[in-house]
Amino acid sequence: MNLMLQNLNNIRTLRAMAREFSIDVLEEMLEKFRVVTKERREEEELQQRQLAEKQEKINAFLELMKADGINPEELFAMDSAMPRSAKKRQPRPAKYxxxxxxxxxxxxxxxxxxxxxxxxxxxxxxxxxxx
Structure with a gap:
C-alpha cells in the first residue's frame, strides 16, 4: 500500500490533514470518495455475477455429459492416455x-x-x- 493510501486509512492523519481544508472542500472530497467506492462495488458485483454465470454454464455442461453417460474423469483419462510426442534432439558433434x-x-x-x-x-x- 503506498504512503498516500496509508494516510487515508489512519484517522489521526486524516484529522490533521482535515484541519488544512475548509468544510466545503472536505464535502467535495467525501462525495468523490463515495463515487469511487460505488464504482468499485459495482465492478466487484459484476465480477461475481460473471463468475456465477460461468459456474452455471459449467454445471449445465456437466449435467449434459452425465445425461449422455460421459464421466468427466474419462475425458481426463483419454488425454493422459495419449502419448505425447517429445522430440529428442540429436547430440551436437564435438568440436574438439x-x-x-x-x-x-x-x-x-x-x-x-x-x-x-x-x-x-x-x-x-x-x-x-x-x-
Whole structure:
C-alpha cells in the first residue's frame, strides 16, 4: 500500500490533514470518495455475477455429459492416455577431440579447454593433448 493510501486509512492523519481544508472542500472530497467506492462495488458485483454465470454454464455442461453417460474423469483419462510426442534432439558433434594415454581419440567437451585452467598435475603430465 503506498504512503498516500496509508494516510487515508489512519484517522489521526486524516484529522490533521482535515484541519488544512475548509468544510466545503472536505464535502467535495467525501462525495468523490463515495463515487469511487460505488464504482468499485459495482465492478466487484459484476465480477461475481460473471463468475456465477460461468459456474452455471459449467454445471449445465456437466449435467449434459452425465445425461449422455460421459464421466468427466474419462475425458481426463483419454488425454493422459495419449502419448505425447517429445522430440529428442540429436547430440551436437564435438568440436574438439583429444588423445588419451592409449592413443585413442575421443570427443572433447563442447567448450574450449584452456590449459591454464586445468589442474597443474594435468598440465605437467601432459594428460590432455587437444588437437
Amino acid at each position: 577431440r583429444f588423445t588419451d594415454f592409449n592413443g585413442e581419440e575421443k570427443p572433447g567437451p563442447d567448450k574450449v579447454v584452456r590449459l591454464n585452467r586445468l589442474p597443474r598435475r594435468w598440465r605437467r603430465g601432459n594428460l590432455w593433448m587437444i588437437s
